Amino acid sequence: MTVVTWQAGCSSCHLRDFGLCQAVQGPQEIACLQSVRQPARFHPSGRTVFLQGSRGIPLYNVLSGWLFSYQLLPDGRRQILQFLLPGDIAGLECEDSMGMTHGLETLCESVLCTIPREGFRHLIDSCPAVAEHARKILARDMILLFEHMATLGRRTARERVACLLLELVVRSGRSTCLTNGMSLRMPLTQPILADALGLTAIHVNRVLRELREQRVMELAHKQLTILDTEKLTRLAGLPDGMMDLWTGQSTASGVSRTSSQAAVQMRRL
Amino acid sequence: MTVVTWQAGCSSCHLRDFGLCQAVQGPQEIACLQSVRQPARFHPSGRTVFLQGSRGIPLYNVLSGWLFSYQLLPDGRRQILQFLLPGDIAGLECEDSMGMTHGLETLCESVLCTIPREGFRHLIDSCPAVAEHARKILARDMILLFEHMATLGRRTARERVACLLLELVVRSGRSTCLTNGMSLRMPLTQPILADALGLTAIHVNRVLRELREQRVMELAHKQLTILDTEKLTRLAGLPDGMMDLWTGQSTASGVSRTSSQAAVQMRRL
DNA sequence: CGCCAGGTTGAGGGACCTCAAGAGACGTGG
DNA sequence: CCACGTCTCTTGAGGTCCCTCAACCTGGCG
Numbered sequence: 001m002t003v004v005t006w007q008a009g010c011s012s013c014h015l016r017d018f019g020l021c022q023a024v025q026g027p028q029e030i031a032c033l034q035s036v037r038q039p040a041r042f043h044p045s046g047r048t049v050f051l052q053g054s055r056g057i058p059l060y061n062v063l064s065g066w067l068f069s070y071q072l073l074p075d076g077r078r079q080i081l082q083f084l085l086p087g088d089i090a091g092l093e094c095e096d097s098m099g100m101t102h103g104l105e106t107l108c109e110s111v112l113c114t115i116p117r118e119g120f121r122h123l124i125d126s127c128p129a130v131a132e133h134a135r136k137i138l139a140r141d142m143i144l145l146f147e148h149m150a151t152l153g154r155r156t157a158r159e160r161v162a163c164l165l166l167e168l169v170v171r172s173g174r175s176t177c178l179t180n181g182m183s184l185r186m187p188l189t190q191p192i193l194a195d196a197l198g199l200t201a202i203h204v205n206r207v208l209r210e211l212r213e214q215r216v217m218e219l220a221h222k223q224l225t226i227l228d229t230e231k232l233t234r235l236a237g238l239p240d241g242m243m244d245l246w247t248g249q250s251t252a253s254g255v256s257r258t259s260s261q262a263a264v265q266m267r268r269l
Numbered sequence: 270m271t272v273v274t275w276q277a278g279c280s281s282c283h284l285r286d287f288g289l290c291q292a293v294q295g296p297q298e299i300a301c302l303q304s305v306r307q308p309a310r311f312h313p314s315g316r317t318v319f320l321q322g323s324r325g326i327p328l329y330n331v332l333s334g335w336l337f338s339y340q341l342l343p344d345g346r347r348q349i350l351q352f353l354l355p356g357d358i359a360g361l362e363c364e365d366s367m368g369m370t371h372g373l374e375t376l377c378e379s380v381l382c383t384i385p386r387e388g389f390r391h392l393i394d395s396c397p398a399v400a401e402h403a404r405k406i407l408a409r410d411m412i413l414l415f416e417h418m419a420t421l422g423r424r425t426a427r428e429r430v431a432c433l434l435l436e437l438v439v440r441s442g443r444s445t446c447l448t449n450g451m452s453l454r455m456p457l458t459q460p461i462l463a464d465a466l467g468l469t470a471i472h473v474n475r476v477l478r479e480l481r482e483q484r485v486m487e488l489a490h491k492q493l494t495i496l497d498t499e500k501l502t503r504l505a506g507l508p509d510g511m512m513d514l515w516t517g518q519s520t521a522s523g524v525s526r527t528s529s530q531a532a533v534q535m536r537r538l
Numbered sequence: 539c540g541c542c543a544g545g546t547t548g549a550g551g552g553a554c555c556t557c558a559a560g561a562g563a564c565g566t567g568g
Numbered sequence: 569c570c571a572c573g574t575c576t577c578t579t580g581a582g583g584t585c586c587c588t589c590a591a592c593c594t595g596g597c598g
Contacts, residue, residue: 052508071419074506079419093411099510101412131400138407142362143370145414150340150348152421153467157554189576198422203554205578220577221563237343239321241368426586458544472586474546489545490595545594555584562577568570 010034015063019087023133024123032126036119037061045108045187049090052103058116059091065110066187070195071102080196081148082141083107085171092134093141108187143245147238152198155237160197161207162235165217165224170246178233183225279303284332288356292402293392301395305388306330314377314456318359321372327385328360334379335456339464340371349465350417351410352376354440361403362410377456412514416507421467424506429466430476431504434486434493439515447502452494 010033015021024033040063043049050057052072067084081102084090090104115123124131144167151163168186169178190208194201212218216232218225226232279302284290293302309332312318319326321341336353350371353359359373384392393400413436420432437455438447459477463470481487485501487494495501 071415071508073419073423074508077423079422081415081418093408093415095405095408101508101510102415128397131404135400135404135407136364138404138411139362139364142407142411142414145411145418146340146350146362146371149350149414149418149421150342150346152418153348153464154342154346191576195422200555201576202556202578205576206554209578239340239343239370241370460544469587470544471546471588474544475586478546539598541597543594543596546592548590550588552587553585556582558580560578562575564573564575566572566574568572 008040010037013063015061015087019061020059020089020092020130020133020137021061023129024127025129029127032123036115036123038114038116040111040113043106043110043112045106045110047106049104049106049112050100052101053099054103055099056117057091057094057100058114059089059120060104061113061115062086062088062090063111063113065112066107067104067110068107068192068196069102069104078195079198080192082144083168083171083196085168089137092138107192140245147242157197157199157203157207158210159235159237160199161193161204161211162216162232163238164193164197165219166232166236166238167242167246169224169226170243173247178226178229180226180229183223185222186219186224187222188219189222277309279306282332284330284356288330289358289361289399289402289406290330292398293396294398298396301392305384305392307383307385309380309382312375312379312381314375314379316375318373318375318381319369321370322368323372324368325386326360326363326369327383328358328389329373330382330384331355331357331359332380332382334381335376336373336379337376337461337465338371338373347464348467349461351413352437352440352465354437358406361407376461409514416511426466426468426472426476427479428504428506429468430462430473430480431485431501432507433462433466434488435501435505435507436511436515438493438495439512442516447495447498449496449498450494452492454491455488455493456491457488458491 010016010021010024010030013021021033024030038058043065049060049067052070062084064086067090069081069084069090071079071081073079084104094100124134147163147167151160155163165186168188169184172184172186189201190204191201193199194204197204199207208219214231215227216235217227279285279290279293279299282290290302293299307327312334318329318336321339331353333355336359338350338353338359340348340350342348353373363369393403416432416436420429424432434455437457438453441453441455458470459473460470462468463473466473468476477488483500484496485504486496
């Protein structure tokens with residue numbers, strides 16, 4: 001188990017004003033945060049951080065790297081639930097005494113900052129804003145999950161791929177706007193995409209080829225290139241507010257849809 | 270719009286010690302809760318509570334009835350996200366200033382207790398346990414969503430139907446145990462099941478027939494009958510802790526799975 | 539009584555899966 | 569440095585699960 005740890009001050013952390021920690025302000029509170037968390041640890045690529053079913057798992061703050069949480073069915077089928085990027089936090093959705101219903105793995109070399117449950121409770125006591133912010137983070141994650149559910153349940157394979165890659169581009173860039181020809185590193189394999197999208201790796205491969213041939217996007221050697229932002233966003237068919245949510249803005253969503261009865265009528269047209 | 274309202278004291282509410290309100294204890298706090306919420310309202314079956322995209326939506330506490338939240342794609346495809354039963358609460362996943370990314374509809378006659386955002390903030394200030402409990406509720410809902418994602422992404426149509434109906438039986442019964450021949454009312458139509466499970470109503474129909482013919486369960490006239498609990502639970506293939514979560518127990522989960530690499534190997538066998 | 543949403547069944551098609559085989563990429567150890 | 573194994577990527581052929589379309593029946597409600 002190659003795990004490197006090092007010590008650095010919370011006040012000089014590059015995520016000082018992002019994610020959960022941004023709720024901790026003021027020298028006294030930051031000191032408390034620092035006393036409560038453990039030194040950041042380096043995790044190599046493709047390793048398990050914790051397994052589904054394990055207990056007493058702490059919170060993990062993603063300082064750098066990409067990870068994913070997943071759930072296994074008894075026969076080994078795997079569903080990827082979330083992708084975690086720097087600034088995201090894992091473990092908030094778990095109640096103390098429960099076993100984890102899901103596992104966590106790294107997609108590439110990652111650095112995680114650990115906060116034990118005990119310490120987290122202590123932090124909340126001395127800094128109530130943390131509890132409130134944790135709620136907001138959970139609420140945001142929930143809305144991301146809703147979108148994923150719509151993807152899994154109601155989108156075609158091409159739409160699924162477009163949606164997910166678009167989400168990851170936006171989330172990883174955090175508010176840089178999309179431009180044709182932009183290229184960025186994405187530590188995703190086709191089996192990973194498949195398990196996230198409810199498809200097989202083989203079909204993901206065919207869809208990616210199709211998207212490449214139609215000059216929408218290209219994914220090779222873990223490098224994603226956007227060729228046609230307009231086609232891509234049209235394909236994804238996302239509600240208006242989604243992009244802002246990904247970038248961390250909580251500006252208003254302009255989504256305006258009719259009732260589900262109207263939707264049934266629409267499907268009939 | 271036929272909406273009936275009435276007034277009754279929080280202290281005599283049949284959900285006094287369930288759901289979010291159970292976090293409010295002590296006469297002073299209960300008085301605050303009561304001052305903050307609005308009179309309970311009756312909503313007829315099949316009506317919209319709020320539309321996707323609407324803003325300034327309060328919290329809704331489900332006193333009685335069944336509801337579902339859903340998300341529409343631009344072309345009218347619908348994904349049902351959650352079923353809400355008495356004791357559940359809607360709106361926690363929404364941040365104040367944002368438009369709702371999803372809508373809410375009644376499945377049958379329902380009574381909802383409304384708590385405006387403003388009042389909720391006030392309640393949290395005078396009763397910090399509410400914030401903590403809201404976090405727990407969000408966390409529990411998240412884990413339910415994870416299971417739904419695994420269902421949508423990785424289970425077959427028959428497994429999906431079995432999973433969902435099993436979940437709803439357990440959640441609606443709250444800790445009554447399953448027995449062969451038990452029968453209970455479930456205000457679900459096949460189109461609703463379809464939109465929850467990522468299938469078509471026609472296919473849901475065929476699956477239900479199959480389950481009926483195999484004497485696993487029967488769903489007719491909104492009445493569900495369990496014929497073979499063992500076959501049913503086997504079909505659903507749920508992790509061990511799930512049942513407890515549905516019934517509201519937070520006993521420990523005994524799920525113990527191998528790493529995702531092992532899962533890949535399993536799939537190869 | 540008539541309407542309409544929901545339920546039921548059949549025929550046919552398409553999206554996605556399974557199986558199979560080979561090539562490329564990458565890390566590991568000799 | 570190369571050899572090797574493993575994982576990933578790629579493509580083809582064939583099959584299946586689920587969808588689409590269409591028709592008819594049923595039951596609840598005004």
